[in-house]
Amino acid sequence: MEVSVGKTIGRRLFVALIALGSVLGFSFGTAKAAEDGYSIRAQVRDQVRTADGKADNQPLSGVEITVTDANGEIVGVALTDAEGVVIVSVPSRADYTVSLNEETLPSGEKLDAKTPAVQNILTDSFITKTKVVTYFTGESQTVRQPGFERVAQRISDGIRLGLILAMCSVGLSLIFGTTGLTNFAHGEMVTFGGIATFVFNVTGLAFLGSLSFIPGIRPDGTFHIFWAAPLGIILGGGFGWALNKRIFGPLRRRGVGLVTQMVLTVGLSIALRNFFLSRFEGRTRPFSDFSLQRAWDLGPVNITPRDFVVSILSLLILIVTALGLRFTRLGKATRAVSDNPDLASATGIDSEKVIRLVWIIGGALAAAGGVFRGLDEQVSFDMGGRLLFLLFAGITLGGLGSAFGALVGGFVVGVMVEVSSLVVPTELKTAPALLVLILVLLLRPQGILGRAQRVG
Amino acid sequence: MDVERTYGEVATRARQSLRDVERVPGVCKPNSILTANNIRREFGGIIAVDVDHFEVQEGSITALIGPNGAGKTTFFNLLTGFDQPNLGSWTFQGKDMSKVASHRTAAFGMVRTFQLTKSLTKLSVIENMRLGATDQKGEKWWNGLFSAVWKGQEAEITERADELLTRFQMSHMRDEYAGALSGGQRKLLEMARALMTNPTLVMLDEPMAGVNPALKQSLNEHIRGLRDQGMTVLFVEHDMDMVHDVSDWVIVMAEGRIIAEGTPDDIAKNSAVIDAYLGNRQGQSLLEEE
């Protein structure tokens, strides 16, 4: 009995993945010239200020760039083009040195001290096939906005991020609450939403081109984002449902331990991430609608109409979710099972039904988070995975197992991450979230709204 | 070893010392080994334990009984450091135990077993037993590598373990994984393992739960054997026959409070106790009956 369940799960998983791969067997996106070899892409930019005082980077052409290998042999010499770019093919993934001939800079231009003329490239810095090296001339022109404006802008950015994190966290927290499982593949469920929507919106499904009589659906099978987003979210819910039905449900019924299931989610995360990477490839790509917009200037805060609408929508979704959890029968049952599974089943609530609902809603919300994030920051194979640790920080802060805790915690973490970039370098702005995580665990491990008994 | 119903010298002494004790809840004992004062534990508005005074006579077998939900296991957890009370303090052999962590109570001589047996199923029976010994040099990580340091002690421990296993008639299961044992055997193993710590006070949480009747008599004898060797035993139980059979003293809890104390015979006749079990006086203070 045991073995046959395992075989079934294994077989189904394999088949599903191969099927998915074949049906959508092409890369998700516009054709990209396959790069067979390695190359170094050098770009030269001049930092200037535009007429209305904003910072800008102008390309410098005709600058001589030389690439030499570890033995000092010249691999390639070229001049930058009109875009200020030169691409030099290199024979293999190894150490190289890139040198800029300062005498070929336009008169009066000097290199910024940040980017010296000679730069060493180590083998391992070839993350993809192309290593990018940027040279700046002039001085950094980024104007520091007056303090108040910067703070307000950060808070606005933080609210946007916080709403998205809150949406993604609810599912994670409820899955933990109802089944005890910490789902390390939740980030991939977020990415799934973004990519699924991308497939509808940008790649298109050619065989659906015949539906183009419906407004918003184009003959090449691409859907306007107004169609694509809900479709992506629904698929996300379906994905969650499928995971529970085919994998976690059977394992639970078999009595398989939580640690085993957790390690399984790790495997799922690896498989999904790399699947997305293989099909979507490493770049970030925007949706085809609303991606280029001018920001509204709302006093101290700049926000694009798109981001504004996304925030409103996120808020609405969160409110609906919160109301649903609070007032509907199913919502109350969910909170009961999540809060105290033993007690809940003693009062006759069908936990399996609740768990199924949790996976569906959790998957849909994660997908929604992915779609909105994709509108905000473009789609990439990694968009959800990068958020995973912030999601964990949020639900720990709010209380593992509490849905409202996830909403609150996720939101707070989002705001905090953006606001902290005022004092911490941007590249490290997620670090304070870790600090919060540790403080919460030291002082009040059950989080703001969690139960003390759950903590162990 | 004569374990029929003839009371040994120790047992007689235990019963005699309790003969003159007043049959009143929270009464003081001539030689209290474990004393608790004003212990209070609340869970979000529900008062689980509210004990004014509690004493266990040294060298006796004391039973802690009461209907479900009376707070007996919670009380146990508080006394052994597995839970923290909101209020109260207690001493063991005169030493204040209120701030002592759960893993240190064993060092003081208090050892406990659990309602849901915690025999370590992935270790063998003999390994379970060896684990119980305290002050093992080999358990320090810097000694672990150098078997010369701890081999001698390990041999002593193994000898002691084997003796105990023989006494509990489990020698033939010595090398089996504890997971292969039956429920009753696991209870015995947990008890035997607890004895490896050389305790002064043995606290058993429902030792009879899930044990088949044939094994119960044997367990009874082992518990008497503990007292005869000079240990004090405090146990929680539901099986009234067993309680009546083996205990020197009985303390009754209901709704978090101690409602009666006395010898098994006294308690069997106590109407307040009977009511508590039958639930006739739900909601009313049981102490008002006195």
Place this chain on the structure above:
Amino acid sequence: MDWNLIFENSLKGFIGINAVYFAIAALGLNVQFGYTGLLNFGQAGFMACGAYGLGMTAHYFDISFWWGIPLGILFSVVLGLLMGIPTLRLRADYLAIVTIASAEIIRLVVRSVKFKTYFGGSDGINGFSSTFRALGNDFGIEESNRYGFWPFRFTGRELWVLIVGWLIVAIFGFVVYKLMKSPWGRVLKAIREDEDAVKSLGKNVYSYKMQSLILGGVIGTVSGMIFALDRGSVQPDNYSRDLTFYILTALVLGGVAKVSGSIVGSMMFWGLFTFMDNFLRQVTKDPVTIGNVTIMKSTQVGQLNYILIGITLILLMVYRPQGVFGNRKEMAFDGR
């Protein structure tokens, strides 16, 4: 289809330097996870401690590379304490969360521009391994010579690292084996199954867990050092969450709570990985198509391998969580 090449590379992968540093890291992870039940999902962070400990001797401190060893170990002890103190009294999940977060932060910090003077930023650090390589020469292994017989042909430089590496694997394997057979190991195995039982017997569970975490972390740190010495450079993006997960896969494949499991699992992992990689690259010399649709091109081979790793882990958990060498009865996964 060049089977010769596939075979040769697979065998080299089986015993190569990747298998070595994986084996060491997996031994450390085994102490924490396999024997004690601690969910350390940040082993990559410990490895970074070792690598950067070495790297900083050249990049920041300008002292002999030998100081890098105690420095790296110091880093990992501090890291272990930082991660363990808030979490070891709580549920296992919390350690998992904190370790993932910590490893990620470490990666962000060492690759940041702000701390570039200490850690070299996204360019990484190199130039600290010359002493080590010179040592190889002293032992008579010339760097550029080729040694060995088919299919095990290595340059002197590779061979030296391999010898040192496998020696370390043997030493740590022996150490872990002895420790786990000792009373100390017994306590850890008991903790893995039921902490309360162990507490009731008078052992300080929290302290033991911390010891296990730190020991496993220090072993991981040594793994990072070997990794860095082989490459001759330290690159922040190598120490990612994915690395920990792959090591976990190798460990689970071989079998948790068995020293042989960590070592053989790592060898199997890399042998199979190298095989699949070579095999698939040969297969996709021309893109694989069904009709007009391209199923697989050569640029996707790398990711396909990793997808297979993920699937392997899933199938292992469903079918055979004790791995190839593990003992079902001894495996305490299920008793959470």
